[in-house]
Amino acid sequence: MLQLFRPLVLGLDWPELERWCAEHLKTNQLVVWQRRPGQPPQMLYPDQVPEPVWVQEMGQKFRVDAYHRGQDPQLFLDWRCGRRYLRHHCQGARVLNLFSYTCASGIAAEAGGAVQVVNVDFSRSALDRGLLNAEANECRRQEFVCDEVFPVIWQMAGRKLPARAHKRPTTRRFSKRVFDLVVLDPPALAKGFFGAVDVKNDYQSLFKPCLQLLAPRGRIVACNNLAQVSEGEFRGQLERCAVKAGRPMERIRRLFPEQDFPALDADPPLKVLVCEFA
Numbered sequence: 001m002l003q004l005f006r007p008l009v010l011g012l013d014w015p016e017l018e019r020w021c022a023e024h025l026k027t028n029q030l031v032v033w034q035r036r037p038g039q040p041p042q043m044l045y046p047d048q049v050p051e052p053v054w055v056q057e058m059g060q061k062f063r064v065d066a067y068h069r070g071q072d073p074q075l076f077l078d079w080r081c082g083r084r085y086l087r088h089h090c091q092g093a094r095v096l097n098l099f100s101y102t103c104a105s106g107i108a109a110e111a112g113g114a115v116q117v118v119n120v121d122f123s124r125s126a127l128d129r130g131l132l133n134a135e136a137n138e139c140r141r142q143e144f145v146c147d148e149v150f151p152v153i154w155q156m157a158g159r160k161l162p163a164r165a166h167k168r169p170t171t172r173r174f175s176k177r178v179f180d181l182v183v184l185d186p187p188a189l190a191k192g193f194f195g196a197v198d199v200k201n202d203y204q205s206l207f208k209p210c211l212q213l214l215a216p217r218g219r220i221v222a223c224n225n226l227a228q229v230s231e232g233e234f235r236g237q238l239e240r241c242a243v244k245a246g247r248p249m250e251r252i253r254r255l256f257p258e259q260d261f262p263a264l265d266a267d268p269p270l271k272v273l274v275c276e277f278a
């Protein structure tokens with residue numbers, strides 16, 4: 001699957017590219033589409049919409065529509081480094097998967113030995129796909145919460161909801177909960193009833209409640225996808241927030257996207273920081 005972000009300046013011989021893929025990548029399907037901000041995605045090759053496929057990764061199955069109306073691929077390939085981490089570091093863990101999308105991280109966590117996984121996303125269709133993925137992988141430990149992240153983590157951290165919650169009758173109530181590992185993978189910018197997600201200017205409003213619901217020796221796998229925010233800046237934001245909240249980090253390390261997702265320089269836009277606490 002190729003996704004282009006700018007119009008092609010060269011005319012490409014798609015059937016020739018398809019032959020190359022068949023020979024070198026051993027795949028019999030090539031799908032090429034273009035994403036342009038604010039416009040529906042446009043299919044460039046082939047002419048007919050391809051059938052959805054089940055893809056395999058690290059022994060797990062995920063349903064992917066190689067072309068669909070949304071803007072995102074249903075399995076983020078750069079984030080495989082995060083799924084691999086979860087596959088190896090979740091033994092016995094209670095995991096909170098925030099902005100879970102199609103729940104690939106939650107499923108990787110269960111395969112890695114997690115005892116509970118709570119997936120949170122406000123998109124019903126993303127969670128429905130997550131449910132299908134979870135069933136295909138015979139998962140037994142997944143919960144799916146269709147809601148905005150803010151009210152969920154505030155309540156799970158033991159905070160009261162703000163007064164405006166009463167203006168929204170659909171606001172669900174959650175008890176205080178504790179997690180050993182939080183996956184925090186927000187979009188760059190998103191508006192919601194309870195506030196905006198803004199990973200450039202206000203990552204803290206997400207990170208701080210996560211610190212408050214974290215068990216002793218817990219970990220937060222925090223991501224920032226925005227190219228304008230450097231690793232140093234992101235690290236600084238998280239470290240300052242942790243100190244202010246009275247839970248300084250013991251260790252922080254970065255995960256890099258894998259070899260099949262190369263960046264043009266040594267600093268790929270996706271920054272994944274694994275933060276470990278006492």
Ligand SMILES: C[S@@+](CC[C@H](N)C(=O)[O-])C[C@H]1O[C@@H](n2cnc3c(N)ncnc32)[C@H](O)[C@@H]1O
Pocket residue numbers: 074075076079098099100101102103104105120121122123126147148149150185186187190191192197
């Ligand atoms: C970048 S994707 C997350 C990718 C995902 N972590 C994965 O492993 O594939 C962003 C997701 O955040 C969800 N989202 C955006 N703002 C939200 C909010 N305020 N509350 C809940 N979900 C939100 C979107 O519906 C989308 O599924």
